[in-house]
Amino acid sequence: MSDSTLFSSECPTCKQERLLTGYTREELAELLRAGADIEAYCSSCEEHWPISTEERADLARELGRKR
Numbered sequence: 001m002s003d004s005t006l007f008s009s010e011c012p013t014c015k016q017e018r019l020l021t022g023y024t025r026e027e028l029a030e031l032l033r034a035g036a037d038i039e040a041y042c043s044s045c046e047e048h049w050p051i052s053t054e055e056r057a058d059l060a061r062e063l064g065r066k067r
């Protein structure tokens with residue numbers, strides 16, 4: 001059983017879907033609850049950005065479903 005989540009966010013620079021890595025599901029759930037920014041990273045652009053409100057909603061659904 002893996003504790004990582006496969007959630008992607010679109011890079012604002014190159015418009016490619018980049019996987020959200022480096023967070024455990026617990027950390028993501030905690031950040032969502034706290035209303036804190038969740039940052040995604042693109043290794044091609046070396047760019048960080050906070051995921052959108054819409055993506056947060058998708059993520060919350062995703063985390064809820066796999067409980």
Ligand SMILES: [Zn+2]
Pocket residue numbers: 011012013014015016042043044045046047
């Ligand atoms: Zn990019």
